[in-house]
Amino acid sequence: MAEDLSILQGTKAAQYESLLPQIKGLLEGETNLVANLANIAAALKEQFNWWWVGFYWIQEDELVLGPFQGPVACTRIKKGRGVCGKSWETEKTLIVEDVEQFPGHIACSSFSKSEIVVPVFKNGQIAGVLDVDSEHLAHFDETDRAFLEKIVDLIP
Numbered sequence: 001m002a003e004d005l006s007i008l009q010g011t012k013a014a015q016y017e018s019l020l021p022q023i024k025g026l027l028e029g030e031t032n033l034v035a036n037l038a039n040i041a042a043a044l045k046e047q048f049n050w051w052w053v054g055f056y057w058i059q060e061d062e063l064v065l066g067p068f069q070g071p072v073a074c075t076r077i078k079k080g081r082g083v084c085g086k087s088w089e090t091e092k093t094l095i096v097e098d099v100e101q102f103p104g105h106i107a108c109s110s111f112s113k114s115e116i117v118v119p120v121f122k123n124g125q126i127a128g129v130l131d132v133d134s135e136h137l138a139h140f141d142e143t144d145r146a147f148l149e150k151i152v153d154l155i156p
């Protein structure tokens with residue numbers, strides 16, 4: 001397993017293209033879920049320096065905070081609540097350009113302005129979500145959706 005990331009500057013797509021095989025390498029041979037989620041959050045934070053990036057994992061009827069990088073965050077989210085709970089309910093990636101316009105958005109941090117939440121599937125079932133917050137409005141787009149969906153698919 002490679003232990004240092006090589007950080008590339010360039011277009012967003014080029015940055016993801018460079019990161020993707022490195023994340024693959026980080027996960028190779030490791031089956032521990034917490035270790036893998038922690039390294040994915042760290043790799044994304046190191047490459048993109050987003051405000052907050054991390055996982056919420058389904059435990060019974062709630063999403064529970066998992067490995068993340070960034071400021072402290074809310075620990076439990078009900079199905080259908082906030083952007084994360086809505087992504088869980090609909091099993092779809094949600095891109096929110098302005099969190100203040102999203103009904104029921106859960107403001108863990110007042111600095112967060114836009115957000116993308118990507119569902120994570122294991123054995124065909126939704127198991128959790130990847131949540132990314134930015135301090136800039138409209139920071140996430142279809143490029144983020146495409147690559148983040150590929151990245152969470154790598155989780156063994």
Ligand code: SME
Nearest residue numbers: 073082083084105106108
């Ligand atoms: N804003 C999220 C809650 C999680 S924090 O952003 C880390 C939401 O509305 O679901």
